[in-house]
Each structure stands twice: as structure tokens, then as C-alpha cells.
Amino acid sequence: MNIRVGDQIVEAQAGQSVGEVLAKALSGKAYKNTVVARCGEALLDLSAPLPDTCTELTPIAANSPEGVDVIRHSTAHVLAEAVKKLFPTAQVTIGPAIENGFYYDFAYERPFTIDDLESIQAEMEKIVAANHPFTCRAATKPEAAEVFKGMGEEYKLEVLEAIPSDGVSLYTQGNFVDLCRGPHVPSTGFLKAFKLTHVAGAYWRGDEKRPMLSRIYGAAFADPKELKAYLHRLEEAKKRDHRRLGTQLDLFSFSDEAGAGMVIWHPKGALVRTILEDFERKEHLRRGYGIVQGPQLLKRDLWERSGHYENYRENMYFTEIDEQAYGVKPMNCLSHMLIYKSRLRSYRDLPLRYFELGVVHRHEKSGVLHGLLRVRQFTQDDAHIICRPDQLQDEIIAIINFVKDVLDLFGFEFEAQLSTRPEKSIGSDEAWELATSALSQAMQAIDMPFTINEGDGAFYGPKIDIKLKDALDRRWQCATIQCDFTLPERFDLTYTGQDGEKHRPVMLHRVVLGAVERFMGVLIEHTAGAFPTWLAPVQARILTVTEAHDAHAALVYERLRDAGIRVEADTRNEKLGYKVREAQLEKVPYMLVIGDQELEQGGVNVRLRSGENLGLKGVDEVIQAILDDCQAPFKRGGMRYIFCQ
Incomplete structure (x- = not known):
């Protein structure tokens, strides 16, 4: 042949x-x-x-995307073999390839710790050096069951039971046998670039009612250089971890007494939030939005009508007042539709744009909570645009341009995805087709590249997901634009058309930053805590050399405060070098040193957090430099700097 x-x-x-x-x-x-x-x-x-x-x-x-996936999955098998050699009573469960690497879950008498990884890594390297071939043999389910019963692998038996086909495949390398579809690399010697990275807990089958397993994560690549670069990015990510920096910069904290997933904002963190939110309010007003606010609790009947109770209730909190069931809002759209319905609307009134910095609550599982990036209470910069169908494309394009302006302000690049209808959804096929087409055509009209993300839309409509790229080239979901023909139908939203008849509007759900908490977590890691000057909680700190310079420091302080600059004065009896280092650790953009020469000439010596020394400057010159630094990012989008002292 x-x-x-x-x-x-x-x-x-x-x-x-x-x-x-x-x-x-x-x-x-x-x-x-x-x-x-x-x-x-x-x-x-x-x-x-x-x-x-x-x-x-x-x-x-090996270096193709499919090849790398095979390498990662094969490395997971080597990890399982190494663990079984070192910890014979451990039971193996599943071990897939994931982005940048792999993991394997184990049931063991104690959780594995980071201290175990060194010995497991060394054992894996021995297995690789032995260059054992990966061999596959076909087996019936009863034959495979006998193999795993003999090995005492209870979890493998459960996995085997769930396989619908009668035949399975068993892979062996060395003396280790695993249930797997494959394929695998020819032999363990192909695995030259891997590193165990961390451990975590994971419920079996993701079910909180099932046993907690020990998950060991690793990174794997085809090329050792790629592994080295990835591990370097991991180290950078640790340095930029927003949880560590949040403590270092005194921005926020979490407390078991308050409850998991609930952020406690400290003065500096709350100030950064306030500046962000003030900026957003003013930008929305400038772009034709009305600021609104809805209640935290709404009757359950409304959530049933919207479809949230049927499709989203596992993520919601409920309570009862006067024998009436209420839902704590996980999103803001229902109140905005009630505002629309509060009076008759004409085609001349549309579009109507409602904006709310709405606090919402979502019941996230404890295992997925992660600093500011995954919380249970958060604030969305949420807006709903109710418009005529003929206005839809212009409104979608205007939102995209708004998102572009804001992400450009923070120095983020981004990618777009069109997320389509999920299995669990409401609305007619026709409505979904119209909504999906509207989003697609709007992006095509402005030559905006995008990819399709099948089945990941909201339950009521498709959406454009905009994923920003940070300084470490990681992707984060923040902005989203959802097109909804279904909820206006369910809530009987209408307007009187030019023909005097009732017509159905379309609703766009959208966020720009998304969750303020999540965006701040991403921004902290993107900037390594060095906020742009306009957003920094402290923009300048005055540092005196001795007590003799305190009076001049007080005058400089007042002049900066009067100019709208957020300033502090450090007049402690400490060495100047100590004060400078402390200000640099706190990421203060401008350090203004006052010694004998500065006192004599009525100025300050300017140092930047980067370590650059600008030398002696007049106070007016420094004020203008700081204000110009604040204004610079805004000029590109025609926006204005928000003062907040």
C-alpha cells in the first residue's frame, strides 16, 4: 500500500x-x-x-501545539510513575495536559507539599534518563478492571466505569500502567524540559462532597529554552502577585472573620478605587450615559422571569423578608429594565444608556477564590443600552471604542473573542442568530480581528469578550459586550415607533473594566504596584534631611496640596537613605528631598521611583511636572485627568 x-x-x-x-x-x-x-x-x-x-x-x-500537548500529557504519566515509586500507597486519578504544562491528582494519606517536589522531580529525571518506551495495549473493560483492582487503584476503577465503550487502552512505561486514550511520545527520553511548580488541593470530580485530593502541577515544553523563559515569567509573576503587593502597599486585606471572598479596602486602596470610579462616572456622563442605581435585593419572581433563577441560581444568594423570597443581585440588568419600563418610551428617546457602579454578589466556590481576581462581592462598571435595532451597530462600535480608549489609558493591548450560544440558554434560535450577527458585523465594520469561542456566551445572549494582555503577556477577561433580544421580550420592553405602533427594543449589556476588584488586581500585577502617577494614592512624598528643614517642607506640602497633588511629608528622625528606600518600596512616583541647599534656594531635589535623580527644581516647576505626568495618558483619548485628594 x-x-x-x-x-x-x-x-x-x-x-x-x-x-x-x-x-x-x-x-x-x-x-x-x-x-x-x-x-x-x-x-x-x-x-x-x-x-x-x-x-x-x-x-x-515536538514543538508544534499538538506535539507540545502530547509532551505535557506524557510528562504527567512520568509524574504519576515517580509518585508511585516514592509513595507506593498513593492512588492515581487523572493527569491531563493544561496550558503551559500538566497536573496529576493523587489520593494520599496526607496532602503533598512543596517540600515533596524536589524528590519527585529527581525521580522523574531518573525515569527520563532510563528512556523507557511508552507502549499501548488494547483491553476490554473487564480486563482493565482486573489490572486496576490488582493495583488497588480505586479511582481508576471509577474512571473506567464511566467510559461508555467496551474497549479501552492501557499505557505502560517502565513498571507503571495507566488508563489512557493516548497518544504519547515514543519514550520517556523525549521529555527534556519539565519542572514541577506547585501543589494544590482539588476535589475529586470537582465535587465538594467528594474527597479532597492532592494536585501536583508542572510546566513542560519541547525546548529547555522555552521552559527557562516560562519559569522566569513565573518568578516575575510572584514578584508582581497582587496579594503580596496589596499587603506591601497597604491597599487591601482579607479576613476569615469577615468571610471568604470579601475584600476589606484600606485607605490607600479605597482611594485608588475612588479615583477609578470617579473617572468612570465622568467618562460615562461625557459619552451620553445616565447614572442609575438599583437595590441589592429583588423579589425572586423577577429572577424567575428573567431566567436567572433557572439558569444561574447556583451562583446566587437568597433570603426571605416578610415570607417573600428575595435574591441578592448577581448583576444589575433587572433594575435597569425596570427603570426603562417606568414610563412610556418613544423611538425619539432611544438609545437610552444606563450606567451603574453596581455592587453584586456571586456564590463562587471556595476553591476558586483568588485574591482580588475571584471574589464573592464585587463592583461592576455595568451599563445597559436599550436601543432600536437600526441603532445596534453604532452602539456596539461606540462601546468598543470606549473600551479601546480606556485600555489604552492603562497601556493594555487586547484580543477579542465572539462567544456563541451555550447549551444552557434561553431565547429563540432567530434571536440568537440576530444577536450574534450584530456583534460580528460591528467588529467587521471597524476591521477588528476576533476569534470564535463556541458555546461560551451568556445564557441570554452572545457576547464579545475582550481579553487584555498584561506586562507578562498573560490574558485577562475584563470588558464584555452582550447582545440581548431575549430579556426585552421577557420583560415586555417596548417603544412607540414613528408609525405609532409598539416595537421591541434590543438591549446591550456591557462592562468596560469589568469587576473593579478584578481589574485592580490585574493592574497591580501589570504595573508591579507602580500605579501611573494620576492613579497613585500618594503622588509625591517630601523627605527632610533634618528637623531644621521641617518648616520649608510644610510650605512645600501646602503648595502641592493646593495644586491638587496627593502628597505626604516624611519628617521622621530617620536617615535620608532609609526614607528614600521606604518610599521606593511603596512605589511613590516623586520623592522631594529637602536639605540645606534646597532650603537656601527655596526648592526641592527630585528623585523618581525608578531611581533617576532630576536634581534641584523650583516648587512651581515640580508641580507642573507632576500635573503634566498625570495628564499625559489622557490626551490620547481626549479624556481628562481626575483630581482626587
Whole structure:
């Protein structure tokens, strides 16, 4: 039989392996870099027999996306083998490839700790050095069950039970056997670039009622250089961790007494929030939004009418008042629709844009809570635009431009996805098609590139998800634009058209920053805590050399305060070097030193948090420099700097 491999046709014999066929067509280097092969839709081990129906083989290189996934999954198997050698009573569960690496969950008498990773990593390196082949054999479910019963692997038996087919595959490397669909690299020696990174707890099957397992995470790549670069990014991420910086900069805290997922804002953190929120209010007013506010509690009947009770109640909190059930709002759209319905509307009134910095509550599982990035109470910069269908494209484009202006202000690049109808949803096929088309056409009209994210829309409509990229090239979901034909129907929203008849409007749900808490967490990590000067809680700190300079410091302080600059004076009896280092750790943009020369000339010596020394400057010159620094990011979008002392 003849097989196509790239541009070549090679002859294959019955019983030959996939690898033997590829070897006839590929050069030595190309063959050595091949980990698996594709035949039709199937990925095949190189040791697998060539299927009778296969007419074309595509080699999958180690450094290709599919090849890297195979490497990561194979490394997870090596991790499981190493753990079983070191901790024989541990039970293995599942171990998939994930972004940048892999993990494997284990049931053991105690949780694994970070201290265990060094010995496990060393054992994995021994397994790799032994270069054991990955071999696959087909088995019936009863045969596989006997294997895992003999090994005492209860979790594998449960996984096996859930497999619908009668046949399964078992992979072996060395003396370790695992239940797996494959494929895998030819041998453990292919795994040259991996590193165990951290441990965590994970419920079996993600169910809080099931046992807590020990999850070991690792990173894996095809090239050791890529692994090194990734580990460097991880170290940078640790330095930028917003939870650590939140404590260092005295911005916020969490307390078990207050409850999980509830942020406690300290004065400096609350000030940064206030500046952000003031900026947002003024920008929304400038762009034609009305500021509104709805209640925290709404009757359950409303949540049933909207579809939230049926489709979202597991994420909501409920209470009872006067024998009436209420839901704590997880989003703000219902109140905004009630505002719209409070009076008759004409086609001339539209579009109506309602903006609310709305506090919402969502019941997130404790295992996913993560600093500011995943909380149970947060504030959304939420808006709902109710418009005529003919206004829809212009409104979507205006929102996109708003998002662009704001992300540009903070120095973020971004990517866009169009998220389509999920399985759990409400509304007609026609409504979903109209909404999806409206979002797609708006992005096409302004030549905005986007990808499709199948099945990840909101339950009431499709959405544009805008993912910003931070300084470490990580992606974060913040802004979103959702197009909704369904809730206006459910709440009977109407307007009187030019023809005097009743018509149905369309509603756009949108956020720009998203959750203020989450955005602040991302911004802290993006800037490593060095907020842009306009947003810094302290923009300048005056540092005196001795007590003799305190009077001049007080005068400089007053002049900066009168100019609207957020300033502090450090007149403690400490060495100047200590004061400077402390101000740098607190990321203060401007340090204004006053000694004998500055006192004599009525000025200050300016140092920046970057370490740059600008030398002696007049007070008026410094004030103007700080104000110009604040204004600079705003000029690109025609926005204005928000003063907040």
C-alpha cells in the first residue's frame, strides 16, 4: 500500500508501525523531532500499527501545539510513575495536559507539599534518563478492571466505569500502567524540559462532597529554552502577585472573620478605587450615559422571569423578608429594565444608556477564590443600552471604542473573542442568530480581528469578550459586550415607533473594566504596584534631611496640596537613605528631598521611583511636572485627568 507523507509517496507493508513508515520519508533530524502522527482526525503513536484505511500520514513535531500537548500529557504519566515509586500507597486519578504544562491528582494519606517536589522531580529525571518506551495495549473493560483492582487503584476503577465503550487502552512505561486514550511520545527520553511548580488541593470530580485530593502541577515544553523563559515569567509573576503587593502597599486585606471572598479596602486602596470610579462616572456622563442605581435585593419572581433563577441560581444568594423570597443581585440588568419600563418610551428617546457602579454578589466556590481576581462581592462598571435595532451597530462600535480608549489609558493591548450560544440558554434560535450577527458585523465594520469561542456566551445572549494582555503577556477577561433580544421580550420592553405602533427594543449589556476588584488586581500585577502617577494614592512624598528643614517642607506640602497633588511629608528622625528606600518600596512616583541647599534656594531635589535623580527644581516647576505626568495618558483619548485628594 502507498502512503502520502507530506509531498512524498512511500510504500508501506502490512504490520509496519507508523514510525517505520515516517522514517522512509523524513530526514534524520525531522524524524527525531516527530512525536506522533496524524491520520485523518486521529493522532497515532509512532509505535502503533498503520491502520488499513490510512492513506496519508502527517508528522507532528515536538514543538508544534499538538506535539507540545502530547509532551505535557506524557510528562504527567512520568509524574504519576515517580509518585508511585516514592509513595507506593498513593492512588492515581487523572493527569491531563493544561496550558503551559500538566497536573496529576493523587489520593494520599496526607496532602503533598512543596517540600515533596524536589524528590519527585529527581525521580522523574531518573525515569527520563532510563528512556523507557511508552507502549499501548488494547483491553476490554473487564480486563482493565482486573489490572486496576490488582493495583488497588480505586479511582481508576471509577474512571473506567464511566467510559461508555467496551474497549479501552492501557499505557505502560517502565513498571507503571495507566488508563489512557493516548497518544504519547515514543519514550520517556523525549521529555527534556519539565519542572514541577506547585501543589494544590482539588476535589475529586470537582465535587465538594467528594474527597479532597492532592494536585501536583508542572510546566513542560519541547525546548529547555522555552521552559527557562516560562519559569522566569513565573518568578516575575510572584514578584508582581497582587496579594503580596496589596499587603506591601497597604491597599487591601482579607479576613476569615469577615468571610471568604470579601475584600476589606484600606485607605490607600479605597482611594485608588475612588479615583477609578470617579473617572468612570465622568467618562460615562461625557459619552451620553445616565447614572442609575438599583437595590441589592429583588423579589425572586423577577429572577424567575428573567431566567436567572433557572439558569444561574447556583451562583446566587437568597433570603426571605416578610415570607417573600428575595435574591441578592448577581448583576444589575433587572433594575435597569425596570427603570426603562417606568414610563412610556418613544423611538425619539432611544438609545437610552444606563450606567451603574453596581455592587453584586456571586456564590463562587471556595476553591476558586483568588485574591482580588475571584471574589464573592464585587463592583461592576455595568451599563445597559436599550436601543432600536437600526441603532445596534453604532452602539456596539461606540462601546468598543470606549473600551479601546480606556485600555489604552492603562497601556493594555487586547484580543477579542465572539462567544456563541451555550447549551444552557434561553431565547429563540432567530434571536440568537440576530444577536450574534450584530456583534460580528460591528467588529467587521471597524476591521477588528476576533476569534470564535463556541458555546461560551451568556445564557441570554452572545457576547464579545475582550481579553487584555498584561506586562507578562498573560490574558485577562475584563470588558464584555452582550447582545440581548431575549430579556426585552421577557420583560415586555417596548417603544412607540414613528408609525405609532409598539416595537421591541434590543438591549446591550456591557462592562468596560469589568469587576473593579478584578481589574485592580490585574493592574497591580501589570504595573508591579507602580500605579501611573494620576492613579497613585500618594503622588509625591517630601523627605527632610533634618528637623531644621521641617518648616520649608510644610510650605512645600501646602503648595502641592493646593495644586491638587496627593502628597505626604516624611519628617521622621530617620536617615535620608532609609526614607528614600521606604518610599521606593511603596512605589511613590516623586520623592522631594529637602536639605540645606534646597532650603537656601527655596526648592526641592527630585528623585523618581525608578531611581533617576532630576536634581534641584523650583516648587512651581515640580508641580507642573507632576500635573503634566498625570495628564499625559489622557490626551490620547481626549479624556481628562481626575483630581482626587
